Amino acid sequence: MSTNIDPEVMRTLVSQVIKELKEKGAGTSCPAPTAAATLYGVFPTMSECIDASTKAQEVLLFQTPATRQKWVEVIRHTCLDKRNMEMMSRMAVEETAIGRYEDKIIKNTAAAKYTPGIEDLSTDARTGGHGITLFEYCPFGVIGSITPTTNPTETIINNSICMIAGGNTVVFSPHPRARKTSAFLVQTLNRALEKSGAPANMITMVQNPSIEATNEMMASPKVRMLVATGGPGIVKTVLSSGKKAIGAGPGNPPVVVDETANIEQAAKDIVAGSSFDNNVPCIAEKEVFAVDSIFDYLLINMKGAGSYEIKDRETIEKLWSVVSNEKGGPKVEFVGKSAQYILDKIGIQVEGSIHLIIMEVNKEHPFVQTEMMMPILPLVRCDNVDQAIEWAYESEHGNRHSAMMHSTNIAKLSKMAKLLQTTIFVKNGPSFAGLGIGGEGYPTFTIAGPTGEGLTSPKSFCRRRECVLKDMFNIR
Ligand code: NAD
Structure with a gap:
């Protein structure tokens, strides 16, 4: 398969691999990445992103909550790694020409450390003479998330933690002006996740984001939920999609x-x-x-x-x-x-x-x-x-x-x-x-005023389902 990965992103990934090989001792068991493996979640086309995400979600669906939490921790640690943190914060400022490096560090650190994990997904139970009913937060499936130039990495970190904690996989459609930075983060996270035994491609994005690619994502029947973090235009677009959508729009505080x-x-x-x-x-x-x-x-x-x-x-x-x-x-x-x-x-x-x-x-x-x-x-x-x-x-x-x-x-x-x-x-x-x-409280970079989820957390990206056992397990 031919890959068109950004040379800058590729250089970073190669240097990471070399570093790891050195740490392990050259010539030992760490395999050289194959051409397919070097994609690490960044695909040439949107349909490849969605297909890979669907495959990953089929595996994720059957993992225990503890395993999902383990992968959430991998995301946290990977982002908090000093080198990755500095790299993504610097790349975001340089590529978008927006914001301050020191403040990006604060925002990325807050997103990685304090975005809630699976503890957010509490179960309710109701028991009586007719048995027991559980009410649980369950995955939607593949989620399509559109992210802004203003918080490119913060939103990817925050959404990825929330969505994977909820058992979902995510296809990102980043702002084209944050393409390289987003690709660096998506690939870095996938590398770390795959290394820890997680399915490949729980987090994907298209190599060259565009309005056409976003439209394809919004129209795909395999994408079960849409999330837009941005200005009024994109929020209106996802809310008109006919799918379950979360809109996190502008403010003027x-x-x-x-x-x-x-x-x-x-x-x-x-x-x-x-x-x-x-x-x-x-x-x-x-x-x-x-x-x-x-x-x-x-x-x-x-x-x-x-x-x-x-x-x-x-x-x-x-x-x-x-x-x-x-x-x-x-x-x-x-x-x-x-x-x-x-x-x-x-x-x-x-x-x-x-x-x-x-x-x-x-x-x-x-x-x-x-x-x-x-x-x-x-x-x-x-x-x-x-x-x-x-x-x-x-x-x-x-x-x-x-x-x-x-x-x-x-x-x-x-x-x-x-x-x-x-x-x-x-x-x-x-x-x-x-x-x-x-x-007090917790960070989110998708504040959903228009659709009412407020400070989004894992449960915002879940379906509430009930599971009934008739006439049994009322043990009061
Ligand atoms: P933007 O609306 O220009 O872009 C947001 C995303 O939507 C980008 O990925 C962009 O490519 C995409 N997009 C925009 N129009 C589109 C269209 N017609 N079709 C397909 N995709 C489209 O916003 P921005 O300048 O990147 O971000 C700043 C805005 O986002 C501000 O208004 C800010 O208040 C808002 N924002 C809100 C939140 C929140 O949580 N509520 C968080 C961050 C930013």
Whole structure:
């Protein structure tokens, strides 16, 4: 079979094999990979991906939960291996030109360490005079997962753990701009899984991702469930597919700060959350509504925490025209770039310690109303907390994705939680606390607001089935 594997990915794999051979002692039992084996889950065509995934799922279906958990642990260890972790984080930043290496490390580590495993799949039982019925979370089969440029490796790690824990195999359709990075990760995981005795190709992807390949995946009767993590277009597409689909769509998370908050801490949290991975996480703070009485003090503290303030209108509008496209959305080449890089493009040079650009604008400004995914955070001055909550509600646009509030007023915190109905609502912390990074809870990189699964976990990718034994095993 001819393989068209990326030379860069191939070089990495070959060096891994050589390293392993050396560790084992050259000439000992470690076999040289065959041509077919070097595919390691990355196939030239979508139909090959789906067929291989189907075959793997037929084997996986009959494994015990403990065995599935063992393979989940292999995924965790492989990703947490220092070399793999650094390689995938670096490749993601270099290939997509989005985000920060240090933050990719944090996100990939969180996904590998803390994504829930089979412990998530609890069984319910009901017993009575007529016997026993079990309600269990069972596999869907082959799942098709479409992943974004903004979290290419995080989503593959997180989805793979959840889906395999649930007894499913997965065909990924990564963003074409994250092709090499995704292929590196898929092949690295398959190598490790196969070595530990797992069936080949539990995780697959097509060598050259494209809209046509994604469409083929969505149409295949062998793919039983679809998951889309991305913007509104792809979420709508999978929800119109006629299959069970999970949609994890865009957000525009607002932050409200009122006069009862710890302003110094709020400033630090907002800067940390909003600048994390250069603002690309869908949960990251995208606009602030602060009450007038603490507004200036908040701004001063945000500057002290690593933000650069643009004061004059003309520069704000210049910035908007540079980073936005003709449709009023973000210009792709500025998504996930650093504050230093963006400021440089409008003729402002700052130190590397500046991670966020801030400015006061009115609530109608497109910086407030548009999900830009850049470290640019507009602040809106509000008369009081009720107005701030109302304006936050408007700017979230009904995505019901994420929101943050800094306050000690329980009534107002409750009001915001009720009104916005976001999947994630963080109180008195940075947005990433909602993903279990410095907060309780667990990480997911597929936050399914539109379809209601919320922070997806293995059970989100399972079918609930019942198994009845008539008239027996009621032992009460
Ligand atoms: P995107 O929508 O451009 O791409 C997402 C994926 O969908 C990619 O793999 C892309 O190739 C594919 N795609 C897009 N349109 C398609 C079409 N018509 N047919 C087939 N495939 C198509 O998004 P992106 O820029 O990569 O990611 C950023 C967006 O994703 C933001 O809006 C962000 O909020 C959102 N996001 C949401 C979550 C969540 O968990 N809810 C997580 C990460 C990102």
